[in-house]
Amino acid sequence: MSEEPLLRPEETDRIREAIAAAVLGAPDGLADSLERDPHGYLRLVDASRVGAEEASRLLREAVQGARAAGHSWDAVGRVLGVSRQAAQQRFAGKGAVAHPAPPAGSGPDGPERRTLGGLSAFNEMAALEEAGRDGWHMVGYGPFFHEVEASGQPWEHCRITLPSAARHRRMESEGWIPVGAGWFPWRYYKRPVDPGS
Known part of the structure; x- marks a missing residue:
């Protein structure tokens, strides 16, 4: 059939x-x-x-x-x-760590990192939103996970389909920081949130 x-x-x-x-x-x-x-x-x-x-x-x-x-x-x-x-x-397994996070800072003074696992295209943004409110920002990703790093301020994250060069420049001019080279069909961005806003 x-x-x-x-x-x-x-x-x-x-x-x-x-x-x-x-x-x-x-x-x-x-x-x-x-x-x-x-x-x-x-x-x-x-x-x-x-x-x-x-x-x-x-x-x-x-x-x-x-x-x-x-x-x-x-x-x-x-x-x-x-x-x-x-x-x-x-x-299976090919490209499983396509965008690993760079190594954490050396010694006890390095930033804390953790992996958000068990993620899918449908729940990853909610997980990143929650982590961002708690001061974590994305530093790497792959299928089913995002690597986040602790900071002293809240962050917001967004995911868009692979942008044109003009849209990418506009995102950066609005303070968005690209994370990695993208994970087809997505490009990920983050930016710090002003705690006073």
Whole structure:
């Protein structure tokens, strides 16, 4: 029995076209060079390699996100067109600590750290809100956890889908501090809260 596809054919086509456009458009002059420069084809191979590596990373993070959202290996395998076992063998544990926190300060004077575990895409922001009110701020993350560090003031945290460069600059101009490089499809930010406000 076949299941209904999650993406419509036109959505699949748009994704494929966007990836091809990014591979051809990101390196300066690549598309134009293919008409006259044999070296351009080696640049195309390199750009395609980078695109494939990024697509593979996004897939790993998307699978971890689906697992963090409570989906079974069986459900993930069905979407990928493989068995539960094949999906689990390929993706379980890979990237489990994709954004570890930097080492805590040395000695007894270093800041206190703790791990908020058992988190999912649906409860992580509530856990960070509570921790932030108590003076903890995020310093690292991965699937099912956030690493937080104690401070003497409250913090707020936000999570947005991967922002454009303009939105990222606007967030920073509003005092938001990016945490890590993002965990597809999310980018995390934090900022201290003025205790008087």
